[in-house]
Amino acid sequence: MDTRGARMKEHECGEYHQAVEEFRLREHPMLRGTTYLDHAGTTLYAKSAIERFSADMLSNLYGNPHSASSSSQLTTRRIEDVRLRLLGMFKADPEEFDVIFVANATAGIKLVMEAFRDNGDGFWYGYHMDSHTSLIGVRESAKDSRCFTSDQDVEDWIKEPGAEALPGLFAYPAQSNMNGRRLPLAWTRRIRTSKGRAVYTLLDAAALVSTSPLDLSDVDAAPDFTVLSLYKMFGFPDLGALIVRKEAGTVFGRRRYFGGGTVEMVVCVQEQWHAKKSDSLHEKLEDGTLPIHSIMALDAAMSVHEELYGSLERVSRHTTLLVAKLYEGLTSLRHGNGEAVCQVYKGSTSTYGDANSQGPIVAFNLRNPLGGWVSNAEVEKLAAVKSFQLRTGGLCNPGGVASSLGLAPWEMRDNFSAGQRCGNENDTIRGKPTGMIRVSLGAMSVLEDVVSFVDFVREFFVQGSKSEAVLPVAALRVEPPTPSNLHVESLTIYPVKSCAGWSVPRGVAWEVRREGLAWDREWCLVHQGTGAALSQKRYPKMALIRPSIDLEAGLLRVELAPPLRRLVDEHEVTIPLSADPRMFSDVSTYTDSHAKVCGDAIRAKKYKSDKIAAFFSQALGVACHLARFPALSNRNSSETSSRHTKAHLQKPEKEPNMHIPGAFPDSTPQALGARVPMPILLSNESPILTISRSSLNRLNELIKAEGGKAAQADVFRANIVVAENLESLSGVEQPYAEDHWRHLKIGEQYFDILGPCRRCQMVCVDQQTAERNQEPFVTLSKTRRFDGRVYFGEHTCHIAMDGAVSPAAQYPTIAVGDAVHPFLDDEVEHDSRLWALVG
Numbered sequence: 001m002d003t004r005g006a007r008m009k010e011h012e013c014g015e016y017h018q019a020v021e022e023f024r025l026r027e028h029p030m031l032r033g034t035t036y037l038d039h040a041g042t043t044l045y046a047k048s049a050i051e052r053f054s055a056d057m058l059s060n061l062y063g064n065p066h067s068a069s070s071s072s073q074l075t076t077r078r079i080e081d082v083r084l085r086l087l088g089m090f091k092a093d094p095e096e097f098d099v100i101f102v103a104n105a106t107a108g109i110k111l112v113m114e115a116f117r118d119n120g121d122g123f124w125y126g127y128h129m130d131s132h133t134s135l136i137g138v139r140e141s142a143k144d145s146r147c148f149t150s151d152q153d154v155e156d157w158i159k160e161p162g163a164e165a166l167p168g169l170f171a172y173p174a175q176s177n178m179n180g181r182r183l184p185l186a187w188t189r190r191i192r193t194s195k196g197r198a199v200y201t202l203l204d205a206a207a208l209v210s211t212s213p214l215d216l217s218d219v220d221a222a223p224d225f226t227v228l229s230l231y232k233m234f235g236f237p238d239l240g241a242l243i244v245r246k247e248a249g250t251v252f253g254r255r256r257y258f259g260g261g262t263v264e265m266v267v268c269v270q271e272q273w274h275a276k277k278s279d280s281l282h283e284k285l286e287d288g289t290l291p292i293h294s295i296m297a298l299d300a301a302m303s304v305h306e307e308l309y310g311s312l313e314r315v316s317r318h319t320t321l322l323v324a325k326l327y328e329g330l331t332s333l334r335h336g337n338g339e340a341v342c343q344v345y346k347g348s349t350s351t352y353g354d355a356n357s358q359g360p361i362v363a364f365n366l367r368n369p370l371g372g373w374v375s376n377a378e379v380e381k382l383a384a385v386k387s388f389q390l391r392t393g394g395l396c397n398p399g400g401v402a403s404s405l406g407l408a409p410w411e412m413r414d415n416f417s418a419g420q421r422c423g424n425e426n427d428t429i430r431g432k433p434t435g436m437i438r439v440s441l442g443a444m445s446v447l448e449d450v451v452s453f454v455d456f457v458r459e460f461f462v463q464g465s466k467s468e469a470v471l472p473v474a475a476l477r478v479e480p481p482t483p484s485n486l487h488v489e490s491l492t493i494y495p496v497k498s499c500a501g502w503s504v505p506r507g508v509a510w511e512v513r514r515e516g517l518a519w520d521r522e523w524c525l526v527h528q529g530t531g532a533a534l535s536q537k538r539y540p541k542m543a544l545i546r547p548s549i550d551l552e553a554g555l556l557r558v559e560l561a562p563p564l565r566r567l568v569d570e571h572e573v574t575i576p577l578s579a580d581p582r583m584f585s586d587v588s589t590y591t592d593s594h595a596k597v598c599g600d601a602i603r604a605k606k607y608k609s610d611k612i613a614a615f616f617s618q619a620l621g622v623a624c625h626l627a628r629f630p631a632l633s634n635r636n637s638s639e640t641s642s643r644h645t646k647a648h649l650q651k652p653e654k655e656p657n658m659h660i661p662g663a664f665p666d667s668t669p670q671a672l673g674a675r676v677p678m679p680i681l682l683s684n685e686s687p688i689l690t691i692s693r694s695s696l697n698r699l700n701e702l703i704k705a706e707g708g709k710a711a712q713a714d715v716f717r718a719n720i721v722v723a724e725n726l727e728s729l730s731g732v733e734q735p736y737a738e739d740h741w742r743h744l745k746i747g748e749q750y751f752d753i754l755g756p757c758r759r760c761q762m763v764c765v766d767q768q769t770a771e772r773n774q775e776p777f778v779t780l781s782k783t784r785r786f787d788g789r790v791y792f793g794e795h796t797c798h799i800a801m802d803g804a805v806s807p808a809a810q811y812p813t814i815a816v817g818d819a820v821h822p823f824l825d826d827e828v829e830h831d832s833r834l835w836a837l838v839g
């Protein structure tokens with residue numbers, strides 16, 4: 001589909017669309033330059049709602065609603081009005097329904113669960129496979145539970161005569177939060193008719209009502225319990241609601257807990273007796289002080305929503321139309337060889353464009369032209385750089401995701417043991433994706449969002465089309481440079497993980513160890529709250545913290561670049577290189593405190609000094625400690641380089657099989673003469689990272705050709721920059737020759753090339769200014785993406801020599817200016833020492 005053409009012809013959304021375009025930048029200035037595609041998470045709030053709420057707060061005095069004072073009475077009155085108004089939005093008759101304010105939809109679900117759980121004999125729980133995680137969790141409190149794996153399953157059960165032995169609760173989502181499929185609302189009436197009072201119904205409408213009306217006017221058809229996330233409708237305030245059919249309210253009589261606000265009288269001395277409030281359901285169930293201000297804000301948000309969008313019917317028509325275009329756009333994308341780019345996980349009953357069967361969500365994965373999966377982590381990184389806000393992963397919908405992806409329970413468990421967690425990068429295991437990409441639209445979405453997203457996917461993930469003719473840069477067959485062609489241009493270490501690098505001065509022989517260059521990433525900053533190691537991805541200002549190693553004075557000096565200086569009293573702090581145990585928090589803290597690097601727990605010792613902590617905390621504006629990895633003196637103990645034992649670096653496959661974008665379809669991958677980049681589980685933690693000056697030059701030519709900002713070598717956080725010797729260049733550089741290297745000899749030392757280094761948007765942080773750019777990630781993604789992953793540079797590891805008798809073996813060093821000899825696979829035997837080490 002030509003989405004741009006579609007935009008020109010756009011009449012259907014008409015007025016609404018035009019109105020949204022007009023008010024969305026006014027109502028949400030932050031949308032400038034950002035495409036928000038995660039409405040199923042939290043929708044966008046309108047600026048006017050905040051302003052109206054703020055005016056209300058400034059001009060009225062609202063007291064806690066527990067006294068007779070006028071401020072207290074005002075609060076009570078307003079809250080009752082909002083309750084009524086919310087019910088009105090769903091055409092729910094206040095005679096028949098009550099609304100209970102809760103923190104979020106999950107809290108509403110838990111309130112229902114508590115009532116059933118407190119039933120003497122327990123309860124039976126049935127839930128649909130498409131349920132959100134929060135509904136599934138209820139089963140843990142049930143005596144007996146059943147997961148219905150299809151709509152037909154539910155239909156059959158409804159027709160089954162007889163009821164469950166225990167009081168029952170059947171729960172399902174009105175709309176799947178995963179792919180937006182809308183489930184039959186008619187089930188609630190039919191269950192009531194067929195099962196009588198034996199089975200109650202719980203409808204999770206959190207996803208549905210953000211873009212669709214819900215009509216509760218027919219009390220006989222309405223669910224007994226309906227839960228909502230109000231911030232998914234209005235963006236603000238953070239509030240949820242539980243709407244209860246009063247007739248079903250009796251189940252709450254079983255609830256054991258009471259709290260302030262839900263009880264009339266409590267006797268606790270000598271006797272234990274209490275009288276619960278009996279007036280209304282919400283009085284019985286709203287424990288503690290109500291979120292008064294949030295409820296007032298809800299009133300403002302509802303008014304503004306109504307003024308901007310009119311009604312949920314209009315929102316529904318608009319979003320239904322937009323998502324049909326999105327679906328059409330994504331499914332029509334083809335690679336040059338005709339293969340589909342998007343694997344969309346459409347519901348079995350869904351028709352895009354039909355609001356009864358499908359909401360404004362598309363869940364999908366991307367495929368390469370060979371049918372392989374594109375890593376979602378890569379998609380997410382690019383989306384972040386290009387300012388698309390979307391969601392990837394398991395989406396809090398385990399049943400829907402597992403069935404769409406064809407993951408068996410054993411596979412999910414096995415993936416779990418293999419290290420897959422919600423939100424990490426292990427996103428393709430055994431040839432199957434472990435999660436998906438979700439794009440969801442809302443009331444404030446416009447066609448432009450859809451168009452630019454489809455364009456984004458086309459630009460970065462469609463291969464083999466004409467627009468790509470300029471892309472392939474990896475040399476298909478590289479002759480090895482003659483041995484003396486290369487030298488070490490620079491050596492850089494990063495004493496404090498994620499902070500600025502420090503260049504080893506020319507003429508200094510620098511020690512190289514199995515774990516890397518000496519003093520490289522010896523320290524890190526850990527968050528005082530979570531214990532996680534800080535990184536530039538979240539704290540780009542770390543680039544402005546500049547450590548250096550002063551071997552003469554035995555000090556690590558840490559200096560702040562000028563932009564950070566005004567935040568801190570001192571501009572420099574020094575830390576002894578020797579790891580004096582007295583400087584660290586006591587041993588027990590040490591063993592318990594796990595600094596997290598890349599999600600792995602690592603032991604690091606925290607410095608006790610308040611001055612050191614204050615220095616870093618002030619500079620970055622986040623409470624952190626400086627920590628050190630196990631000390632040098634322990635290098636030979638079992639603690640040795642604990643930060644590297646986890647680097648399960650895998651050697652690349654010997655058989656070349658790298659897919660080069662743009663080379664498709666005229667050559668099979670095997671013929672390309674490159675190799676499969678094997679997964680590197682801890683890509684940001686290999687011993688040494690080597691990059692090539694020629695490759696960087698090539699990359700920068702391409703960036704500059706597009707008018708972008710050239711990248712400095714330091715954004716790649718390389719340890720070794722290898723450059724071609726000027727005199728031997730004869731005008732032709734050999735970019736990406738390193739893709740074919742297997743080993744290196746630098747000076748007298750030998751190294752293994754472990755595999756290419758996978759990149760993320762962190763390379764976009766300018767190391768001089770800490771500003772984020774689009775480059776070089778955008779150009780890298782277009783020119784260095786293989787099997788869906790973006791690579792630049794090579795993971796490298798020193799090969800220790802056995803029988804360390806020579807000085808070069810006992811104290812291995814390399815220096816700036818050293819000659820560099822690369823070896824391809826079949827050249828190992830050309831060097832007898834290398835042959836002895838690895839042959």
Ligand SMILES: *Cc1c(COP(=O)(O)O)cnc(C)c1O
Nearest residue numbers: 104105106132173177206207229
């Ligand atoms: C978001 C969502 C939930 C959880 O809502 P919270 O307000 O975060 O508790 C539950 N079910 C569905 C279908 C959702 O979309």
